Ligand SMILES: [Zn+2]
Ligand SMILES: [Zn+2]
């Protein structure tokens with residue numbers, strides 16, 4: 001059964017593109033593997049994604065619907081519509097027209113700072129590796145299947161609270177670190193059910 005999920009996951013266009021780029025990045029790094037800085041850049045890339053996962057979800061994906069038409073259309077595809085139809089696969093994964101430009105910008109900044117091509121590749125490979133982990137965790141959270149690890153089961157529960165209990169809490173998908181630090185992690189029983197958890201575009205009309 002897990003095989004079927006793995007197959008469906010990797011047959012998503014956006015996941016496939018990032019996976020291929022991730023493999024190329026990894027292959028590029030093999031001759032450089034003994035450099036400790038390569039591993040540090042990989043780790044920093046992963047950490048950067050883990051932090052932006054929370055910040056982007058909370059402050060951009062959940063911002064009040066913008067008046068500018070194309071921005072609204074973009075946010076609907078990136079997140080609002082995912083809250084309306086959490087099980088729709090074509091709304092679940094971050095599209096490459098969104099993720100790739102951000103990865104390119106992050107890579108350019110890394111190259112500007114380090115002036116080292118391999119360090120830049122390591123940094124973006126770390127970002128893409130964590131992005132794939134995020135997409136997998138998010139995909140499994142919305143499939144009728146129990147994650148294998150206790151951590152996975154906890155994260156899935158937390159993400160479903162975000163969708164079905166109250167969208168103003170539990171923004172982390174792979175980890176609750178920033179939720180705990182910034183006060184959006186609450187005991188689920190002490191949080192009131194939100195009437196706008198399925199319809200983010202209505203949350204500013206109250
Ligand atoms: Zn979700
Ligand atoms: Zn798609």
Ligand SMILES: [Zn+2]
Nearest residue numbers: 061079162167
């Ligand atoms: Zn959300």
